[in-house]
Amino acid sequence: MAPNINPTLPLLLLLLLFTLHLSSVSAWKKEEFRTCNQTPFCKRARSRKPHSSSLFATDVAILDGALTANLRQPPPESPDQDQIKPLLFTLSVNQNGVVRVKIDEDPSLDPPKKRFEVPDVVLPEFESTKLWLQRFQTETVDGDSGPSSVVYVADGYEAVLRHNPFEVYVREKQGKRRVLSLNSHGLFDFEQLRVKQEGDDWEERFKGHTDVRPYGPQSISFDVSFFDADFVYGIPEHASSFALRPTRGPGVDDSEPYRLFNLDVFEYIHDSPFGLYGSIPFMLGHGKARGTSGFFWLNAAEMQIDVLGSGWDAESGILLPESGGRIDTLWMSEAGIVDTFFFIGPGPKDVVRQYTSVTGTPAMPQLFSTAYHQCRWNYRDEEDVENVDSKFDEHDIPYDVLWLDIEHTDGKRYFTWDRVLFPNPEQMQNKLAAKGRHMVTIVDPHIKRDESFHLHKEATSKGYYVKDATGKDYDGWCWPGSSSYPDMLNPEIRSWWSEKFSLKNYVGSTPWLYIWNDMNEPSVFNGPEVTMPRDALHYGGVEHRELHNAYGYYFHMATSDGLVKRGDGKDRPFVLSRAFFSGSQRYGAVWTGDNTADWDQLRVSVPMILTLGLTGMTFSGADVGGFFGNPETELLVRWYQLGAYYPFFRAHAHHDTKRREPWLFGERNTELMRDAIHTRYALLPYFYTLFREANTSGVPVMRPLWMEFPSDKATFSNDEAFMVGNSLLVQGIYTEQVKHASVYLPGGQSWYDLRTGIIYKGGTAHKLEVSEETIPAFQRAGTIIPRKDRYRRSSTQMANDPYTLVIALNGSHAAEGELYIDDGKSFEFKQGAYIHRHFVFSDGKLTSSSLAEIELGPLWLRRGKSAPVLTIRRPNVPVADDWTIKIL
Ligand code: NOJ
Numbered sequence: 001m002a003p004n005i006n007p008t009l010p011l012l013l014l015l016l017l018f019t020l021h022l023s024s025v026s027a028w029k030k031e032e033f034r035t036c037n038q039t040p041f042c043k044r045a046r047s048r049k050p051h052s053s054s055l056f057a058t059d060v061a062i063l064d065g066a067l068t069a070n071l072r073q074p075p076p077e078s079p080d081q082d083q084i085k086p087l088l089f090t091l092s093v094n095q096n097g098v099v100r101v102k103i104d105e106d107p108s109l110d111p112p113k114k115r116f117e118v119p120d121v122v123l124p125e126f127e128s129t130k131l132w133l134q135r136f137q138t139e140t141v142d143g144d145s146g147p148s149s150v151v152y153v154a155d156g157y158e159a160v161l162r163h164n165p166f167e168v169y170v171r172e173k174q175g176k177r178r179v180l181s182l183n184s185h186g187l188f189d190f191e192q193l194r195v196k197q198e199g200d201d202w203e204e205r206f207k208g209h210t211d212v213r214p215y216g217p218q219s220i221s222f223d224v225s226f227f228d229a230d231f232v233y234g235i236p237e238h239a240s241s242f243a244l245r246p247t248r249g250p251g252v253d254d255s256e257p258y259r260l261f262n263l264d265v266f267e268y269i270h271d272s273p274f275g276l277y278g279s280i281p282f283m284l285g286h287g288k289a290r291g292t293s294g295f296f297w298l299n300a301a302e303m304q305i306d307v308l309g310s311g312w313d314a315e316s317g318i319l320l321p322e323s324g325g326r327i328d329t330l331w332m333s334e335a336g337i338v339d340t341f342f343f344i345g346p347g348p349k350d351v352v353r354q355y356t357s358v359t360g361t362p363a364m365p366q367l368f369s370t371a372y373h374q375c376r377w378n379y380r381d382e383e384d385v386e387n388v389d390s391k392f393d394e395h396d397i398p399y400d401v402l403w404l405d406i407e408h409t410d411g412k413r414y415f416t417w418d419r420v421l422f423p424n425p426e427q428m429q430n431k432l433a434a435k436g437r438h439m440v441t442i443v444d445p446h447i448k449r450d451e452s453f454h455l456h457k458e459a460t461s462k463g464y465y466v467k468d469a470t471g472k473d474y475d476g477w478c479w480p481g482s483s484s485y486p487d488m489l490n491p492e493i494r495s496w497w498s499e500k501f502s503l504k505n506y507v508g509s510t511p512w513l514y515i516w517n518d519m520n521e522p523s524v525f526n527g528p529e530v531t532m533p534r535d536a537l538h539y540g541g542v543e544h545r546e547l548h549n550a551y552g553y554y555f556h557m558a559t560s561d562g563l564v565k566r567g568d569g570k571d572r573p574f575v576l577s578r579a580f581f582s583g584s585q586r587y588g589a590v591w592t593g594d595n596t597a598d599w600d601q602l603r604v605s606v607p608m609i610l611t612l613g614l615t616g617m618t619f620s621g622a623d624v625g626g627f628f629g630n631p632e633t634e635l636l637v638r639w640y641q642l643g644a645y646y647p648f649f650r651a652h653a654h655h656d657t658k659r660r661e662p663w664l665f666g667e668r669n670t671e672l673m674r675d676a677i678h679t680r681y682a683l684l685p686y687f688y689t690l691f692r693e694a695n696t697s698g699v700p701v702m703r704p705l706w707m708e709f710p711s712d713k714a715t716f717s718n719d720e721a722f723m724v725g726n727s728l729l730v731q732g733i734y735t736e737q738v739k740h741a742s743v744y745l746p747g748g749q750s751w752y753d754l755r756t757g758i759i760y761k762g763g764t765a766h767k768l769e770v771s772e773e774t775i776p777a778f779q780r781a782g783t784i785i786p787r788k789d790r791y792r793r794s795s796t797q798m799a800n801d802p803y804t805l806v807i808a809l810n811g812s813h814a815a816e817g818e819l820y821i822d823d824g825k826s827f828e829f830k831q832g833a834y835i836h837r838h839f840v841f842s843d844g845k846l847t848s849s850s851l852a853e854i855e856l857g858p859l860w861l862r863r864g865k866s867a868p869v870l871t872i873r874r875p876n877v878p879v880a881d882d883w884t885i886k887i888l
Contacts, residue, residue, distance in 0.1 A: 028267045033529050034206055036256055041219035042304045045332040050313050051186035056164035060149045065132035066092040067151050071166055085109045087190055095129040097154040098354050099170055103338035105192055112193045113215055115337050116546035118300045121583040126358050157344050170342050178227045180293050180342045187223040187330060209528035212469050212535045221332040224295050226285025229327045231716050234283040234615050235305055237276040239268050242607035242719035247273060249309025260303040262549050262579045264523035264530050267628055270600040277521055277593045278580035279549040280615040284351055285327055286706060288713050294343035294351040300550035301335040335546045348707045349699050356698025362585040362618045364695040367824030368400045368438055369574045370687050371795040372677050373650035375403035381421035382428050388661060393793060395663045397674045398681050400794045402432060403440045412480035413453050414443040415500055417508045425508035433512040436796030444519040445555050448480035459486055464493045469535040476524035485522055488554035489547060490539035501562030514574040517559050520552035521579045552579020560587040570826050580617060589619035589648045597626025602639055603734035607719040609646055613700030621648030630658050633665045634736050640676040641775045642732045645724050647701040649680055678791055685786040685803060685819060690725045692820040709746040718744060727783035731776040741770045751778035752808045782810030784817025784839045803879055807841050814842040835880045847884040
């Protein structure tokens with residue numbers, strides 16, 4: 001959260017902060033942020049006409065196992081026009097259907113500066129999956145007069161470089177149907193760096209801030225088409241629908257493009273393409289006709305993306321071929337290079353696998369962090385912490401983590417404690433730990449510029465801060481007042497930062513303490529658009545504009561590495577971050593920032609989390625209850641009921657709001673919230689198994705319906721319901737006082753109401769009665785869900801409790817499922833220290849992995865209300881063994 005203020009004197013700032021904190025409700029300040037029209041590169045790119053690119057490819061060759069070429073332009077018509085230097089084009093292919101296309105300036109032609117290429121995101125392992133191309137074929141396509149070069153991609157797929165006009169695409173070998181293409185509409189534009197000439201005015205001004213832009217225009221834009229796609233998805237973070245709506249074209253009134261620029265947006269609204277805290281430039285197209293494909297542009301500068309509605313080109317006067325199932329998009333970035341990845345799918349899970357083979361799969365979380373978290377800005381002091389903690393026990397509500405926000409520090413100096421409020425932090429954490437609970441404290445990137453603060457002294461003397469355009473330590477305004485920001489692009493500085501988390505350096509911390517990284521967009525209250533100026537300077541002369549969207553990523557990385565070091569490489573880190581970029585999934589969890597306690601925001605949390613999951617960041621959630629404002633009790637209860645299924649489940653609230661711990665709303669509501677939290681605790685074995693699936697394959701915990709039912713069109717734009725794994729379908733309730741809800745249950749098999757066991761037919765929408773007790777949730781026929789049904793104080797205390805398998809039989813009286821177990825905290829699972837069971841129920845027998853039959857222990861068998869639903873309790877079999885239970 002950032003107050004909306006302009007640069008001004010510190011004293012005035014303090015006053016403003018004070019008044020802002022008093023006024024709890026104020027609206028999103030649209031005018032604080034640039035629109036596309038106020039952003040010259042975006043405006044220029046949007047005004048380009050189809051086929052204005054005149055690039056063509058020459059000198060096509062195979063070099064170092066890749067297809068290379070020069071991209072040239074015809075000589076300028078008049079001598080005053082700039083002669084464009086040839087660009088270097090490289091197309092390489094990696095295993096499993098990934099094509100990488102890079103376009104950059106040619107270093108041998110002396111560009112004024114090396115353009116920024118984002119390091120540390122592509123996995124080193126990915127590089128080793130490169131297929132060493134030996135040859136290309138030449139072909140004439142689309143009635144061209146010139147040739148195209150064709151290379152092998154994977155079984156049944158080829159990549160084509162069309163020389164003139166320049167275009168690159170992936171197609172199916174048979175039938176030559178296109179899957180994905182770049183520059184089919186000739187919108188490619190690459191502003192080359194040039195030496196400033198007299199009279200060039202490169203400065204840009206916005207709201208009293210001047211960006212000196214010493215390197216001038218350097219933006220890149222191009223069109224990308226997704227063939228046979230009914231919808232496109234992805235490119236978080238926006239508070240908007242899951243299936244991305246056209247931002248240009250007939251019937252679209254004056255929409256902004258989807259913006260990717262990490263920003264701290266005060267009170268964001270629930271339906272907008274404006275950029276929020278994180279950016280992942282990865283889009284997926286999905287359609288019934290073919291399946292799924294994906295496109296990723298590794299670029300950390302500001303990006304704007306238009307989804308072009310069918311007929312978008314009409315205004316240009318140049319009509320393109322009928323789009324029939326194709327979705328065109330326009331990608332625009334302020335700086336960087338073209339480093340793009342095409343993913344061929346063809347299934348939705350294939351695409352996320354392909355994307356995470358490049359950027360990494362989500363880290364395996366600690367078990368405790370998949371349980372319920374209790375947060376508030378702020379739990380005031382040790383007594384408050386103790387009270388809240390004991391109330392959970394009193395009310396028989398499990399929770400695992402208690403969070404401390406910025407007020408726990410000594411004057412917003414992170415790694416310190418306000419010793420009046422928190423005189424014995426270790427003791428406080430140890431008390432929680434005795435009940436198997438953990439604590440999280442906040443550590444933000446702004447460091448208080450205070451000569452007596454050791455961190456500031458050290459960072460200053462070592463020259464570790466980001467510099468302003470003049471080369472001085474950049475000084476911005478954030479919670480502590482005047483602050484500077486460590487330059488996390490530099491590996492040496494990251495390593496220095498990570499040492500700060502050792503138990504010795506972080507005085508008052510214990511091994512039960514984990515970390516929350518906030519404000520890492522970075523948020524700068526008096527900076528342009530509440531962030532760091534684009535002309536600020538990083539390690540290696542990199543401008544902030546080139547790196548902006550990855551600053552928070554590096555901060556998250558350094559913090560997470562710090563926790564790994566603290567635990568001597570034996571304890572998995574837990575770090576929640578607000579800002580993110582592609583690859584952040586390797587470092588921890590994220591949440592959707594400062595939402596508001598209203599029904600629309602409850603609703604939009606689902607498409608937001610689905611989008612994050614689809615783009616690698618599966619460990620994500622929204623503040624349960626809504627950060628700003630006071631939720632009505634019914635909304636709060638519904639939020640708990642929905643939040644219990646978010647991959648990251650945390651309640652949080654702004655300090656101006658009324659206290660809202662689950663026992664403050666009367667017995668009945670406490671019971672409802674307790675029930676929701678219990679549901680989550682019961683399902684923890686299932687969630688943990690899904691986190692492991694995500695960790696090995698990238699497939700998210702919370703999924704869109706179409707990920708499980710890819711050819712069911714009715715699911716494609718449904719973002720009110722979602723799947724948890726392949727077995728559970730959850731439908732949120734997003735309006736007050738509802739008595740009925742329409743729930744679409746996909747597929748040919750039935751679904752079983754999680755609570756009542758009642759069977760519902762698949763492949764149709766049902767009008768269901770809704771009670772206050774729960775939101776609709778169903779188990780899919782043919783699945784087995786592992787649970788733990790004894791409630792204790794925390795997940796840690798459930799470690800040795802027995803498992804329950806809930807078996808929902810399908811039409812053939814069969815079902816299957818999985819259970820993954822490890823120690824929940826160390827890295828030993830990487831050495832094989834885990835149990836991973838596959839359960840199959842068929843022919844009246846339940847088998848765990850091996851078919852060897854075992855003697856039956858005492859077995860409680862309870863039939864559900866509906867004949868084919870069967871719950872087996874207490875079979876008394878060790879979870880790690882092979883066994884079979886016969887149902888007679
Ligand atoms: C902004 C964060 O988004 C919010 O969750 C937090 O409570 C405040 N900063 C204070 O740290």
